[in-house]
Amino acid sequence: MLILGINASYHDTAAVIVRDGEVIAALEEERLNRVKHTNAFPRQAMAFCLEEAEARIDDVDRIAINVAEEALCRQIATEAASQVPPLALSAASYASRMFQTAGFKVNPGRLRFVPHHVAHGASAMFSSGFDEALVLSLDGLGEDSELDHSSGILFRAAGSSLERLRTMTKTESLGFLYGQITKLLKFREFDEYKVMGLAPYGDACAYRHVFQNSCQLTSDGWYQIDRLQLMRALYAILQGPQIEGSELTRIHRDVAAACQELLETVVFHFLRHYRRETGLDRLAMAGGVALNCSLNGKIAASGLFKDVFVQPASHDAGGALGAALFVASQERPPTLRSKRLDTVYWGPGLPEASQIEQTLNRWSRFIDWRHSGRIANLAAQHIADGSVIAWVQSRSEFGPRALGNRSILADPRPAKNRDIVNAMVKKREGFRPFAPSVLKERASDYFELPPGYESLPFMLFVLPVRPEQQAKLGAITHVDGSARVQTVDRATNAKYWELIHEFGEITGIFMLLNTSFNNSAEPIVDSVEDAIVTFITTGLHYLAIDDYWIGKREVTDDLLLNSAFTIAPCAEFGCTGTERGTATWAKYRYESAFAVREPTPIAKPVFEALCNSSEQTSLRSLLGCNAPAELSDIRRLWWLRLIKLHPIPS
Numbered sequence: 001m002l003i004l005g006i007n008a009s010y011h012d013t014a015a016v017i018v019r020d021g022e023v024i025a026a027l028e029e030e031r032l033n034r035v036k037h038t039n040a041f042p043r044q045a046m047a048f049c050l051e052e053a054e055a056r057i058d059d060v061d062r063i064a065i066n067v068a069e070e071a072l073c074r075q076i077a078t079e080a081a082s083q084v085p086p087l088a089l090s091a092a093s094y095a096s097r098m099f100q101t102a103g104f105k106v107n108p109g110r111l112r113f114v115p116h117h118v119a120h121g122a123s124a125m126f127s128s129g130f131d132e133a134l135v136l137s138l139d140g141l142g143e144d145s146e147l148d149h150s151s152g153i154l155f156r157a158a159g160s161s162l163e164r165l166r167t168m169t170k171t172e173s174l175g176f177l178y179g180q181i182t183k184l185l186k187f188r189e190f191d192e193y194k195v196m197g198l199a200p201y202g203d204a205c206a207y208r209h210v211f212q213n214s215c216q217l218t219s220d221g222w223y224q225i226d227r228l229q230l231m232r233a234l235y236a237i238l239q240g241p242q243i244e245g246s247e248l249t250r251i252h253r254d255v256a257a258a259c260q261e262l263l264e265t266v267v268f269h270f271l272r273h274y275r276r277e278t279g280l281d282r283l284a285m286a287g288g289v290a291l292n293c294s295l296n297g298k299i300a301a302s303g304l305f306k307d308v309f310v311q312p313a314s315h316d317a318g319g320a321l322g323a324a325l326f327v328a329s330q331e332r333p334p335t336l337r338s339k340r341l342d343t344v345y346w347g348p349g350l351p352e353a354s355q356i357e358q359t360l361n362r363w364s365r366f367i368d369w370r371h372s373g374r375i376a377n378l379a380a381q382h383i384a385d386g387s388v389i390a391w392v393q394s395r396s397e398f399g400p401r402a403l404g405n406r407s408i409l410a411d412p413r414p415a416k417n418r419d420i421v422n423a424m425v426k427k428r429e430g431f432r433p434f435a436p437s438v439l440k441e442r443a444s445d446y447f448e449l450p451p452g453y454e455s456l457p458f459m460l461f462v463l464p465v466r467p468e469q470q471a472k473l474g475a476i477t478h479v480d481g482s483a484r485v486q487t488v489d490r491a492t493n494a495k496y497w498e499l500i501h502e503f504g505e506i507t508g509i510f511m512l513l514n515t516s517f518n519n520s521a522e523p524i525v526d527s528v529e530d531a532i533v534t535f536i537t538t539g540l541h542y543l544a545i546d547d548y549w550i551g552k553r554e555v556t557d558d559l560l561l562n563s564a565f566t567i568a569p570c571a572e573f574g575c576t577g578t579e580r581g582t583a584t585w586a587k588y589r590y591e592s593a594f595a596v597r598e599p600t601p602i603a604k605p606v607f608e609a610l611c612n613s614s615e616q617t618s619l620r621s622l623l624g625c626n627a628p629a630e631l632s633d634i635r636r637l638w639w640l641r642l643i644k645l646h647p648i649p650s
Contacts, residue, residue, distance in 0.1 A: 001331060002055060005064040005324025006046065007316055008098070009116075009143075011037045011592035014317035015045035016346075016398075017053045017060075018324040021126075021332055025052035026346040026398040028317045031526040033590055034570045034641055037190055040590035042320075043102040048348060057104045064327040065095060066319035068115035071143035114323040116142025117153040117287070118162060120314070123322030124284035125157040126329055128309035129340030132158040134280040136271070138168070139287035139316075140175035151175055152287060154270070156278055160329035165274060166222070174263055175289045177227055181259045184234055185252050189595035195256045196294050197432040198248065200480035202257030210234065211262045221273020223266045248431070264295050271304060281306045286322065290314040290460075291400065293484050297462035300450045312344050312458035313399030321398075342457055343492045345405055347396030348526055350546050359528045360548060362647055365559060366536050367543075369550040376495065379544050380502035383411055383512065387541040388421055390517050392531045393495050396524070401459045402516035403486060404437060404496035406524050406531075408540065410513040411503075412436050415474030417513060424539025427520045433484065435459050436476040438511040439500055440487040446473065446511060447485050459486040459514075475513050486514065521640045537639050557631055561620040564646040565634065566613045571642040573607060574599075586642045600640060606633045615646040 005016040016026040025048060030036055032044040050057060072091040089097070092108035099106045114122070120137035138152035144167070151173030156163040168174070175192075182192050214230035217223050234255060271283070283305040290296070291314050300308050311318055325338075350356065360369045372378050379389055388410045397403045408425060410417045422428055438446060440455060448464040449456075456463075462484050465477045476483050490497040504510030516524045517531065519538055525531045528545055535543040536552055543550040553559075567573055567586075575584045584607035585599035609622035609630075623630060637643045 001061045001328065002053060002059060003062045003064055003324045003327050004046065004049060004057075004060045005066070005320040005322070005327070006042055007066040007119075007318075007320040007323070008041050009067050009319075010316055011039050011594055012315050012317040013038060013040060013042040013045070014313075014320040014398075015042045015049045016320040016324050017049035017055075018328055019053065021325070021328045021338065023321070023346055025049040026313075026321060026344070027348070027396075028398070028523075030523040031347065031396065034522060034530075034568070035588050035590045036521075036523050037592040037595055038590045039592045041098065041102045043104075046102075046104065057106060060110065062112050062327050062331065063099075063106060063110055064112045064114055064323035066114055066116065066119045066316075066323040068143045068145045069113035070145050071115075072113065074148075112323075112327045114326045115145045116319060117144065117150060119319040119322030119326060120286040120311075121153060121155050121157070121162050121284075121322070122326035122329065123313070123318045124286035124290075124309065124311040125155070125162065126325040126338045127311050127321075127341035128282070128284040129338060130157070130282045130284060130307070130309070132156075132280060133282040133284045133309075134271075134274055134278055134305075135162065135284045136290070137287045138175060138267075138285070138289040140173055140179055141170060152289075154274055156280065157284070162326075165278070166270075171227070172223070172225065174266060175287070177225060177230070178259060178263060178289070180227070180231060181234065181255065184231070184238060185256065189592075192288070193291070194429060194432060195259060196292055197429075197478075198253055198256040199260035199294070200257070200478055200482070201431055202250070202253030202255070204254070204257040204261040206254035207234075207237065207258040208261065210237070211258050215262060215266065217266070217269045221270050221277070223269060225266075260294060263289070263292065264298060267295060268299070268302070268304075271299070275304055282309075283307070284309045284311070286311040286314040286318055288315050293460055293462045294482075296460055297482070300453055300461055301463070303450070307452060309340070310458070310460045312341070312401065312460060315400060317399065342455070342489070344398040344403070344458070345395040345493070346398045349395040350393070350528065353546070356528055356546060356548060359532070360550070363532050363536075365553070365647055365650065366555065367532065367550050367552050369548050372547055372549045375544055375547045375549060376499040377502050378549055379409075379499055379542070380506055382542055383409060383503055384506045386411065388417070388424060388539075389542040389544060390531060390535055390540050391496075391499070392517065392525070392528070392543070392545045396526050399458075401486075402514065402524055403457070403459065404488060404493050404514065406517045406526065407437075408515045408517050409437075409499075410434075410475065411507070412473050412476045412511050412513040413507070413509060417475040421513070421515065425519060431479075433478040434476055434513050434515050435484040435486060436473070436511045437486045437488050437496070437500060437514040439497060439504065440489045442504070442510040443485065443487045445469075447483065454487070455489065456485050456487045457489060457492065459484055461485060472509070473511070476511070519639065533638075533641075533645070560631060560634060560645075561623070562618050562648060562650075564613065564615050564617055564648055565610065565619055565638070565643045566615060566646065567610055568642055568644045573602075573610060575607065586637060588642070600637070600642065602637065603630050603633050606630045606637070610643065616648070618648055
């Protein structure tokens, strides 16, 4: 049976295709439309998944949509009231119209609706390999079949059954609370992981009483939080917190620590209760809160459960996976057991060598390149010598983590490498840690692994670095002596394993610093073109794509002026009348309503040039001068990916 799962709600839209319970392909729309956390309908991701399955939309037996049918009916009722004549649609016919608008004609009878937290829960349970487990879906908010909205559900799972044990209401939302505190600390939407990274720098004792006064743990294993009281108290403490970009104070670090402690305290409280009540000794987790790796590491180390599985794409994109797996679990033969997930390399692969070379040649004025028969050895030697490289291989990863196929890699030993990588690429806060990728068979040499956790392929658990290793591993050891560990198995990623092994043979350390290959404005790179552009516009030393070793040339003003620029597909440009005249700007299309970035101001000559641009017209001919001041705007817009450069052959 062929099942297509989609998440087309809220943000992080995605598509997944499953055949007889096995994932064939999965992709987030942001990887193709290049807008972080996009809410665009996953049209391109769907097309990719169908192509990988060698199928047309008519060949798909079921289309699983990550939304509760009841919630969609409520939306239809709201919209119907404003239509003339009023709409009279079922959820299935309404959804089929949505597909048709995106260019896919679907039979409404093939549609299946899977509520938000059921999809999260299914994505965890049916990827865990467990026969039975306690399943936790936990995030900010999601539509529900029983409530208007819920923020999480605890399930008792056995086989293909997900029995609801307890539902977190909107007012009990731990994800929403953590998000509110994230904003109070002047971080942006989706920046909860920054608070998690900041927390070890603080002292939870300083404001523990503030959080405890607003939170009651009940005898029935549950909790009550007075969010309004807590927010008022925290705002008074922070006194209208620091201006964005200014230095964080001790107060902010202590609030972050107390926030993280509250999350851990509440989650452990209800997990202990339901562990006793159900007798279930395995836990499967998904939802945005399940990406809190510090919490995950403490659950694993506690021994509360024999095994903990966290679905690696636990954010909303993973709802596409869960919807597809849930429908598969309901319709497939009962003898078909789920297996433990060990890979998420489900995205687009690299093209044939001839196509890679064609793209490299097109960018030859910006880069130089050569083919290497020993790319892993070459890369390992350069990393050992101090280079920071980008590593692009095979199929891209599904989910928010780069796991060795779309990664930036560096030596994990010198502590200064954290600042070097931040300065040359990430442009992010210095307190945020970088993660290690370590050979699976050597992980226990460096990290204190809980019993049974020898394989950690998805970078989802923060664990202690062995005390005797911390001084040697300055670049990946966080301030509290921990690290977010990824183990690399030769069976699932032989080329990445070989690279780390080669580095270990040179240095004695069988590990690399690994972070996602992107700058702070864009999603993780996916295509060869994405990789080249990000390489050129950052301070990275080298780029490896498949077996091609790539260096860069200086991007001079003349080089830019002799290139063509057009408005990027992910962008739109415009002008607005103001009291001082006309203001020109650029902004991203298809952004999530939860995280819309402000339009970027641009100079009028640049705006006019881009309005008249084409892939064959040089910037020099549009701007009409040799070294315009507007080139700083061009460089900034290119770094933001709001414009696209087209090399013109010399």
